[in-house]
Amino acid sequence: MTLQPQPVDRTLWFETALLPDGWARDVRIGVADGRIVSLEAGVARKAADQGGDLALPGVANIHSHAFQRAMAGLTEARGPSDDDFWTWRALMYRFLDRGGPEEIEAITALAFMEMLEGGFTRVAEFHYLHNDPTGSAYADRAEIAGQIVAAAQATGIALTMLPVFYAHAGFGGQPPSHGQRRFINDLDGFADLVSRCRTLTADLPDAAVGVAPHSLRAVSPEELSAMPALAGDGPIHIHVAEQTKEVEDCLVWSRARPVEWLLANAPVDPRWCLIHSTHVTETEWRGVVERGAVVGLCPITEANLGDGVFPAAEFTRAGGRFGIGTDSNVQIGVAEELRMLEYSQRLALRGRAVMADPQRSTGRALFERALAGGAQATGSASGLSVGASADIVSLDASGLAFAGRSGDALLDSWIFGAPTGSISSVWRAGREIVKNGRHMAREDIEARYRRALATVLG
Ligand code: ZN
Numbered sequence: 001m002t003l004q005p006q007p008v009d010r011t012l013w014f015e016t017a018l019l020p021d022g023w024a025r026d027v028r029i030g031v032a033d034g035r036i037v038s039l040e041a042g043v044a045r046k047a048a049d050q051g052g053d054l055a056l057p058g059v060a061n062i063h064s065h066a067f068q069r070a071m072a073g074l075t076e077a078r079g080p081s082d083d084d085f086w087t088w089r090a091l092m093y094r095f096l097d098r099g100g101p102e103e104i105e106a107i108t109a110l111a112f113m114e115m116l117e118g119g120f121t122r123v124a125e126f127h128y129l130h131n132d133p134t135g136s137a138y139a140d141r142a143e144i145a146g147q148i149v150a151a152a153q154a155t156g157i158a159l160t161m162l163p164v165f166y167a168h169a170g171f172g173g174q175p176p177s178h179g180q181r182r183f184i185n186d187l188d189g190f191a192d193l194v195s196r197c198r199t200l201t202a203d204l205p206d207a208a209v210g211v212a213p214h215s216l217r218a219v220s221p222e223e224l225s226a227m228p229a230l231a232g233d234g235p236i237h238i239h240v241a242e243q244t245k246e247v248e249d250c251l252v253w254s255r256a257r258p259v260e261w262l263l264a265n266a267p268v269d270p271r272w273c274l275i276h277s278t279h280v281t282e283t284e285w286r287g288v289v290e291r292g293a294v295v296g297l298c299p300i301t302e303a304n305l306g307d308g309v310f311p312a313a314e315f316t317r318a319g320g321r322f323g324i325g326t327d328s329n330v331q332i333g334v335a336e337e338l339r340m341l342e343y344s345q346r347l348a349l350r351g352r353a354v355m356a357d358p359q360r361s362t363g364r365a366l367f368e369r370a371l372a373g374g375a376q377a378t379g380s381a382s383g384l385s386v387g388a389s390a391d392i393v394s395l396d397a398s399g400l401a402f403a404g405r406s407g408d409a410l411l412d413s414w415i416f417g418a419p420t421g422s423i424s425s426v427w428r429a430g431r432e433i434v435k436n437g438r439h440m441a442r443e444d445i446e447a448r449y450r451r452a453l454a455t456v457l458g
Pocket of ligand 1: 063065126239275327
């Protein structure tokens with residue numbers, strides 16, 4: 001089954017829509033071939049128009065490891081020692097022993113479906129599970145990458161495929177451990193994988209391919225220097241400075257902090273997305289602003305893992321760009337991530353409305369920044385404008401949380417006050433694939449997910 005959009009020609013009409021230059025009323029959106037071809041405000045609804053109350057542009061999820069969706073809620077106990085990662089790692093190994101291509105596709109499809117239901121219309125999948133459970137390459141090096149593409153097809157989400165290069169267990173090119181056997185590649189094998197990903201996504205509407213050197217722990221400086229050429233025009237994503245131990249290890253290895261090292265030694269520019277960047281000095285984050293790179297924030301996962309708090313308020317005030325990612329997919333939703341981002345800043349700074357700016361409320365500033373940063377980091381266009389893919393999220397404005405609201409207060413009420421499930425419809429490339437809050441293939445995807453979990457956890 002495939003839900004990837006066929007060419008669709010139709011018109012949609014919304015009472016209110018967030019356009020690139022602000023809020024508009026009575027908006028008709030013409031769609032041809034899955035793209036927006038016309039936009040009119042102040043026009044009456046016609047009988048044939050689809051549509052809804054409130055239209056927002058779909059947001060890109062800049063960071064996901066989809067298979068981790070299945071581990072949510074299973075890693076909340078402490079081990080026998082002080083090691084608070086013990087249950088997480090033990091469960092991860094179980095997945096690595098038992099998760100085959102079919103299980104990974106099923107779990108990924110569930111995560112991608114929930115992303116669409118939560119307001120994400122594109123995902124950048126940071127895909128590092130390449131080898132079979134023994135650690136050998138599959139006959140087709142892109143076997144699992146093909147399952148990610150299949151899950152994108154089954155759900156209709158736009159995909160930015162980020163095959164991950166992973167070669168070492170720690171700074172200084174340490175040999176990989178047994179637990180990492182399914183991730184490991186050499187540069188020739190990786191070049192093959194990237195080129196296979198381009199072939200696999202060639203017919204996937206709106207797909208992009210970039211590369212993801214996993215982290216400075218897993219990639220040597222020489223290997224990192226090979227990445228920009230492999231990325232072509234696509235984005236380059238890397239995990240960096242997520243936890244303090246990583247910063248300490250990096251200092252021992254190089255006498256520089258991870259972001260400091262990266263800025264000094266890699267051609268970081270607007271193509272780059274620095275995932276997490278949690279532990280940065282002011283000099284480091286100002287360096288990121290200057291280079292025009294995006295910081296990939298994953299607020300719910302970072303809270304769940306106890307990583308720390310990125311100085312997002314100061315960074316954005318200085319012109320820094322960020323996108324939001326669901327990372328471990330412990331919970332999935334645009335509003336939920338933005339709420340966590342704002343609340344983490346409030347707790348750290350002991351202030352209110354810290355991500356608002358003089359022109360925009362907190363919710364609108366958060367949303368529009370994540371929209372723009374998400375598009376930049378995933379190699380896609382953003383916003384409801386002519387020429388962009390018709391990726392539209394509609395809120396049910398008849399909900400109590402929206403009573404009496406208009407303009408920015410609609411976004412604030414969605415992010416801070418509305419119950420989960422306030423999204424009524426999602427159109428991807430002009431096709432309505434979420435209706436009344438439910439993805440149209442939900443039943444089938446749920447059933448496959450349950451079977452996969454019986455295999456992996458049974
Ligand atoms: Zn990650």
